[in-house]
Amino acid sequence: MTFLKPGRFTRYSNYQDNAEWNFRSHSIRFGGQLQFQDVDAYNEAGIVPTFNLGINPNTPQFLAANFTGGISQAQLGVANGLLALLGGIVSSGSASFNVESKTTGFKPVQRFQDFSYGNHS
Structure with a gap:
């Protein structure tokens, strides 16, 4: 029995900028925030025939x-x-067969699943 590794590679990004403006008895706060999450999941299980x-x-x-x-x-x-x-x-x-690309069809290659998420405010 051959065990091949499953796993994921995850990247998180968070960018924000905030400011406050005071004028006499008034105060205005403003800013923005960007969040990104990218997950590259992979699984090699079953690509070696049993x-x-x-x-x-x-x-x-x-x-x-x-x-x-x-x-x-x-x-x-x-x-x-x-x-x-x-x-x-x-x-x-x-044996398991996965899609390598849109043009090649099914092959005994590593399954790769890309997930991206973004949140803006």
Whole structure:
């Protein structure tokens, strides 16, 4: 099993400028504020294919009739498990595919999700 790292790269920005103007008995306060948040989330999980060895209904397997003198169900399961292991019988496989760009389609590449947020006042 291959574990590949998920994570995120986050950037925060905050800009503000405030001022106050006093004239005789009056006071005026004014200013502005800008906030930005950028999150680049990535996930590499599943891009390396995973294969499982085993017996499924589509693969050859031992039957109890193959053993003269009889065999228990537990021993038959062990025999089929050894057949799958030593014979290299692949029972299933999986992999994740992500979109690399708008023009290339699905590929086994890192999933990247960009999120941006801005607040102005």
